[in-house]
Amino acid sequence: FPAHTGQKKEEGMQLIQKYLENYYGFKKDGESFIWKSNSAVTKKIKEMQEFFGLEVTGRPDSSALDLVQKSRCGFPDVAG
């Protein structure tokens, strides 16, 4: 049976969002989580991808998803 891509996408987004909240000071704005090219989450994903030397797409692509699932230092990547 093929994987339910919609559900997988949603899980990936939740992972990314949690990661950005933990390590990039990202706060979800309002209740809905809307995907836009200029949204706050896109900017934060770009920031994260740039820091880790990944391709900067602003999207939770496979390399970004792989990275957020790895063990890491729990210190936020925001020095301030």
Place this chain on the structure above:
Amino acid sequence: FSTFAGEPKWAKQVLTYRILNYTPDLRPAEVNAAIRKAFSIWSSVTPLKFIKKDRGDADIMISFATGGKSHNDFIPFDGPGGSVAHAYAPGKDIGGDAHFDEDETWTKSTEGANLFYVAAHEFGHSLGLFHSRDPNALMYPVYRKFDPSVFPLHQDDINGIQSLYDSAEIKDPTESKEPVLPNSCGPDLTFDAVTTFRGEIIFFKDKHFWRKHPAVREVDFDLVSLFWPRLPSGVDAAYEIPEEDKILFFKGNEFWVVKGETIPPGYPQKLYALGFSKDVAKIDAAFYDRNKGKAYYFTADKFWSYDKRNQSMDRKPRLIKDAFPGINAKVDAVFQHENFLYFFQGRKQFEFDSDKKKVTRLLKTNFWFPC
């Protein structure tokens, strides 16, 4: 590399640390050793010193905790995986403290989360380094499988920590400002000395050594000073007398006897105390033949032997090539394994069959490492 905003760093060079509690995943002695070793990699490239305290306040408080509320800080843990540890920049109170997620499986191997490796990263924060963008740096925030054969500090980490703590103040003026770390798989690998020790083979190079068990693939890499603080770096020769659980180390015209991790009082002594004539200024390599009860000392193209049973040293040295055909010049290091001798000369290693009295294989110096 990068530092924290405002570049906080310790104003003193001697820092204290205290381990508040221990993970049940490892024995307390193993935790102590991992923590001590993690500090030692930073002290090897800075003027900093670290002293363990068992009570009271310390600059760097170390603890293991689960979840969020139990360890009272701003950054909760999240169960197995994900966040494994965190540490705070230098400062009062929580500043410098390092917290480890007890929900991880802490190990001293390459499985799970290697405590030494994670602690070394966290102590980078405790000393003022922030995360690095260089994926090869220790301060890169993503945990990668620990490789014990590689010194964990990357040049980026060394540049970072030395930008905070002046490396020119390192105690030994002969040490270079930017230490060159030996590469165990590089083609130019040479050794100062090699010896067996309690079933393992120990390869010495400058102030570091590799330890390798012949039956285990992994190789460990450590500072000599971590095990034997009184030994100098760059030893010339070393050999083990297994039945006495002793190693003799040689440097210049002096030698040290080591029993386990301790050097009994009275060392170093001069070479002539072993029976050498006073014109022997240095030993290049040495090994002990357990079967014959004889020690062999190599210097330039000659060697001396000492018969332990008769307690007599050769009156005159012999040419190496006469007793070990195929070994024709000065030897860097030698050790005995099973019935073979392994001679190191520069980038070459010769396997010598003691029974057949001939060289049986020409090997690379990194032959014993998983390269």
